[in-house]
Every structure is written in C-alpha cells, then in structure tokens.
Amino acid sequence: MSLRVRLIVLSTAWLIFILVLFNTFLYWFIVNITAKSEKELLFGKAQSILESRRIHDPGYWSAPDLLDEFLVSDEMIRIIGMDGLIKQELQSNEMLVVHQPHVTTRETYTIKRIEKTRCLYVQVPIFAGNEQIGVLEIGRVLTKWSLYIDVLTSALILMTIGAVVLSVIGSFFYTRFLLHPLRQLNKTMQLIQQSATFRKLDKEFTARTDELGKLGITFNEMISRLEELVQKQKRFVADASHELRTPLTIIESYADMLKRWGSGDPEIRKEAVEAILEESNRLKNLVGSLMQLAESEQEDWLQFAELDLMTVIRSAASAMEVAFDREVWVESEADSVPVTGDPMKLKQLLLILLDNAIKYSSKPIRIRIVPGDDSVLVQVVDQGIGLEEQMLPFIFDRFFRTDRARTRQTGGFGLGLAIAKSIVDRHGGTIRMASRPGRGTVVSVTLPC
Ligand SMILES: Nc1ncnc2c1ncn2[C@@H]1O[C@H](COP(=O)(O)OP(=O)(O)OP(=O)(O)O)[C@@H](O)[C@H]1O
Ligand SMILES: [Mg+2]
Incomplete structure (x- = not known):
C-alpha cells in the first residue's frame, strides 16, 4: 500500500470514528431531551389513574369502566398482573398492543419502534398496602416526534457520509501536494542511480522551511x-x-x-x-x-592496551637517533604517562613525525610531552625548512608534498602524515601542524589519557 493511500485510509478511518462517536452521542442526547416531556406526561397520567382506589383492588381489574375515562387517541392502557398476564387492556391504536407485557418493580419507560413509528411505554407498579399486586402500563404513539427523530437520523447519516466523501476528496489532493517533494526526492535519487552521476535537489526544495x-x-x-x-x-x-x-x-x-x-x-x-x-x-x-x-580503514586495525607513552616515545627517539645519526631530545614534565592505545601504532606515529623532522631539518629535534588532566600533548619540534601557511590545510591529504619537499632528494611519497592522522583519529585524539618557512615546524598531537 502506498504512503498516499495509507494516509488517506488512516485519516478517513479516524474521521469516521470521530463522527460516529459524536453523532451517536448527539442522537442519544437529543432523543432523551425531546422525549422527556412526553415521558413526564405519561407518568403524570399513570399517577392520576393510580389515584383511583379501585385500581388497587384486583377484584375491580375486570370492570369495563375502570380505565375508560383515561383513554385518549393513539394510546393504550393496560394492567398486568404479577404473573405477567394482561388483566385489562384498552387501546385506541392497535399497533401499540404489539409490545410484550412485563412485570417491573419500579417506574420504567421504553421507546419502541413499531411499523417505522416510535412508541413510548411507561410502566408503574400497583400496590395494595405495601405489597405490589401488578403493573400499570401506558403506551403512546409519538408520530410527530418520531418524524422529527427520523429527520434527525437522516441528517446525521447524510452529514457523516458527506463529511467522509469530502474528506477523501480533500485528502486525495492534499496528500498529492504534501508528497510532491518526496516524489521529487525519489526522482532525483533514481536519476543518480541511472546516470551514475551526483545530482542535487533544486533550490525550490531546500528553501522550504519545514x-x-x-x-x-x-x-x-x-x-x-x-x-x-x-x-x-x-x-x-x-x-x-x-x-x-x-x-x-x-x-x-x-x-x-x-x-x-x-x-x-x-x-x-x-x-x-x-x-x-x-x-x-x-x-x-x-x-x-x-x-x-x-x-587503517578496517574496524580492528588497532590492538588497544594500557601503556606508558614515555616508553614508546623514548624508544622511537633512540631508534631514529641511531638510524639517522641525529640528535633527538625528549623533554617531559612526567616520568611516565599512562594511556590506552596501540603501542605499535603509537610508535609508528612518532617515527613518521620524527622521519619528517629529520628529512626537513638539520638541527637537533625536540619532543615535548605536556600531560594534562584528561589528555596528553606531544609536540615534535624541528628548526628546518618549514612550509607556507596556505599548505597547512592539505598537509594530511594522501600524496601531498610541497614543492620544496619534491625537489629535495628525500624520497617521500606524501603518505606519512595521512597515516599519522588515521592513527591519531583512531585513538580519539587530534593532530595539528604549525610551521614557518625557514624557521621550523611544530606538530602537536593530543591523545586522551
Ligand atoms: N617537519 C616538516 N617540515 C617541513 N615540511 C614538512 C614537515 N613534515 C611534513 N612536511 C611537508 O608535508 C608533506 C607531507 O608529509 P608526509 O610525511 O605526509 O609525506 P613525506 O614525508 O613527503 O613522504 P612519506 O612520509 O610518505 O615518506 C611533506 O612532503 C613536506 O612537504
Ligand atoms: Mg613523511
């Protein structure tokens, strides 16, 4: 099912639910309010019948004139015994007798639909002293009221159907409008897929504020x-x-x-x-x-362990000193700096930085270690050829070499710093370079402790 159809179905179903709920309540409310006066009228009439003393004596129940005077048109009056049988019944509209007699112990009423017309019945218990001896029931055909309720019912049903139809038509259009951007997005994605070239969404799309x-x-x-x-x-x-x-x-x-x-x-x-x-x-x-x-792109590239960074730095420094016969000074405020990392890769990081410092300078090289609260700063400082500031943003790119480096016979590929950066990144640290042409270079690495 498409998103659009789903939206239409959902919003319509919800609307139907709300309308049915409200209309049922409205119907129930209006029926009760408007039937109230009729109910009161019939209960009043029952009370006046019960005022006659004869009715409280079952011996008079078969007397033909017992209820005569109370009968008006479109009504029925009956006395029901405690056995549920009709003891006396008078009616001026035959349709009313369809209602089955039943015995109740309190005042009740029923609205019944007979032949498309609503009839109201009230039941009132008859007592002889403290004992209930029967039930007086009065029924009445509510022709006008019934018509009124029929009109109301039709109006409510028509309104519900109309609202649902309008809602479906409306949602048909608004979902089309709402989902238009998604169709546009889909089209762009398909174009990208088919033409294998990158395409962007136009300004009209991105200018939307939603x-x-x-x-x-x-x-x-x-x-x-x-x-x-x-x-x-x-x-x-x-x-x-x-x-x-x-x-x-x-x-x-x-x-x-x-x-x-x-x-x-x-x-x-x-x-x-x-x-x-x-x-x-x-x-x-x-x-x-x-x-x-x-x-370095692989997940399990590093083998993490608890280690002392000072040991790693000292070993890298002395290895380079021996290999290149150059002075490397290690300056630290602490004897040991515990960090979590891959010892081999951290040593490689230092070898890369020292290799550059040795290649691009001729004076002694310094390694400064400054331990902080939750990180440690390691700086490799040389006083070599340095490089222009505008080169710095590209220094960690793969195969990047300055022209000066190219002309020197140092034989690098421009991959050292790219590898160094991935090592630092994988350790959750940062690497920066500051340099001045002819003055020297400082590479600062921060590693979390
Ligand atoms: N300490 C430094 N002093 C001056 N320039 C430097 C220094 N370190 C790096 N550079 C410049 O940055 C470029 C990139 O360095 P990187 O270490 O990535 O490559 P490389 O040293 O040329 O080759 P590789 O490390 O792959 O052997 C160098 O070619 C050089 O131009
Ligand atoms: Mg290098």
Whole structure:
C-alpha cells in the first residue's frame, strides 16, 4: 500500500470514528431531551389513574369502566398482573398492543419502534398496602416526534457520509501536494542511480522551511560529501598509479639497459643493479604505506592496551637517533604517562613525525610531552625548512608534498602524515601542524589519557 493511500485510509478511518462517536452521542442526547416531556406526561397520567382506589383492588381489574375515562387517541392502557398476564387492556391504536407485557418493580419507560413509528411505554407498579399486586402500563404513539427523530437520523447519516466523501476528496489532493517533494526526492535519487552521476535537489526544495526542506538540505550535503569522497578516491588511485609507475619505469629502463649492454660493461651492470635495487626498495615502501592506509580503514586495525607513552616515545627517539645519526631530545614534565592505545601504532606515529623532522631539518629535534588532566600533548619540534601557511590545510591529504619537499632528494611519497592522522583519529585524539618557512615546524598531537 502506498504512503498516499495509507494516509488517506488512516485519516478517513479516524474521521469516521470521530463522527460516529459524536453523532451517536448527539442522537442519544437529543432523543432523551425531546422525549422527556412526553415521558413526564405519561407518568403524570399513570399517577392520576393510580389515584383511583379501585385500581388497587384486583377484584375491580375486570370492570369495563375502570380505565375508560383515561383513554385518549393513539394510546393504550393496560394492567398486568404479577404473573405477567394482561388483566385489562384498552387501546385506541392497535399497533401499540404489539409490545410484550412485563412485570417491573419500579417506574420504567421504553421507546419502541413499531411499523417505522416510535412508541413510548411507561410502566408503574400497583400496590395494595405495601405489597405490589401488578403493573400499570401506558403506551403512546409519538408520530410527530418520531418524524422529527427520523429527520434527525437522516441528517446525521447524510452529514457523516458527506463529511467522509469530502474528506477523501480533500485528502486525495492534499496528500498529492504534501508528497510532491518526496516524489521529487525519489526522482532525483533514481536519476543518480541511472546516470551514475551526483545530482542535487533544486533550490525550490531546500528553501522550504519545514522538515522536508531540512531533509533536502541534508540530502544535498550528503551528496556533496559523497562527491568529495569519490573525487578523493579517484585522485588517490591516480596518484598511487602515478607513484607506482615512476619506479617501475626506472626499473624497466635499467633492466633494458642491462639486457643490451650490461653483459660487457661492469660499470653499467653495477649502476643498473644499484638503481633497480633502490627503486625496488622505494616500491616496497610505497606498497607498504598503501597497505597501511588500506588497513587503517578496517574496524580492528588497532590492538588497544594500557601503556606508558614515555616508553614508546623514548624508544622511537633512540631508534631514529641511531638510524639517522641525529640528535633527538625528549623533554617531559612526567616520568611516565599512562594511556590506552596501540603501542605499535603509537610508535609508528612518532617515527613518521620524527622521519619528517629529520628529512626537513638539520638541527637537533625536540619532543615535548605536556600531560594534562584528561589528555596528553606531544609536540615534535624541528628548526628546518618549514612550509607556507596556505599548505597547512592539505598537509594530511594522501600524496601531498610541497614543492620544496619534491625537489629535495628525500624520497617521500606524501603518505606519512595521512597515516599519522588515521592513527591519531583512531585513538580519539587530534593532530595539528604549525610551521614557518625557514624557521621550523611544530606538530602537536593530543591523545586522551
Ligand atoms: N617537519 C616538516 N617540515 C617541513 N615540511 C614538512 C614537515 N613534515 C611534513 N612536511 C611537508 O608535508 C608533506 C607531507 O608529509 P608526509 O610525511 O605526509 O609525506 P613525506 O614525508 O613527503 O613522504 P612519506 O612520509 O610518505 O615518506 C611533506 O612532503 C613536506 O612537504
Ligand atoms: Mg613523511
């Protein structure tokens, strides 16, 4: 069932329920109010009959003149014994006797529909002393009142039907109007699916001030984000292929050189083998970095443990000192900084930052650790070439390298900081870089304790 049909059915069903409830109440209320005077009239009449002493003596019940004087047109008067049998009955309209006699112990009344006309019956107990000996029943045909109630009933039924029909027609139009934006949204989504290109909802849709307008804005934002992601992905694949192609081309040309002249010339052979080795190494590093980036997208990439950050930092610092023969100073206000994290990945994070600092500077490098209440700040400070402020927003993008870095023979791919950022993100921390060209760079990492 479509949403539209569901809305129409639901609103109509609810309307029918309300109308039936109200109309029943209204009918009941009007019937009771308007029948009241007739009821009072008949009860009054019963009281005046009961004033006769003879009626309280069953011996007189068969007397033909007992009730005569009280009978008027369109009425019936009867005396019913405690055995439920009719003892005396007078009527001026035959239709009234259809009503079955029954014994009651208190004053009651009934409205009965006989041959499309409503008749009112009142029953009053007859006493002899304290003992009930029978029931006096008076019936009356309420022709006018009946007509009036019939008109009322027809009016209520017609009104209900009219309201329901109008409501169905109305909801047919308003659901069309209300659901129009959803149809538009659906159309846009289908277009996206069919043409495999991103499309946004037009201004008319997003300018709405209701929930659908908000939905439209969110939808457009989502499409922008997806577009951006797809662009990023495309750029990543293009960059990766480009980076992979360069060493492969070099390897290929050296291998070709070896094949042609390498057998006779040991100089050429040496040069080619060294170049091939170097490029294979570069290729291996690149593939390693790419694998890490791919892995970082996986849920179970990190193995969390309780650890001392100081131990990790010191071990990374001394490893780099030994490997690159450079000075790395560790400055900390605390001897140990307990954190929850993946020790291997945190060490890798430091190696990436130190690797950059070593590559892009020549003076000693400082690592500052400032423990806070619920986080710890780690800064890697170098006094190297630095970079322009306008580069900073792109520094964590994959394959981003400044021209200065490209011209230097440092052999990076621009993946280090992208990996560093995913490590920090996965630890719930933040990473920022501040830099001045020619003065140096500070990379600040905050990790939750
Ligand atoms: N300490 C730094 N000083 C100056 N420039 C830096 C520093 N760290 C990073 N950069 C700049 O940011 C770029 C991206 O750094 P990133 O570590 O991601 O790549 P990379 O060092 O070039 O290569 P990779 O880390 O993949 O070997 C670098 O190419 C360099 O231009
Ligand atoms: Mg790097």
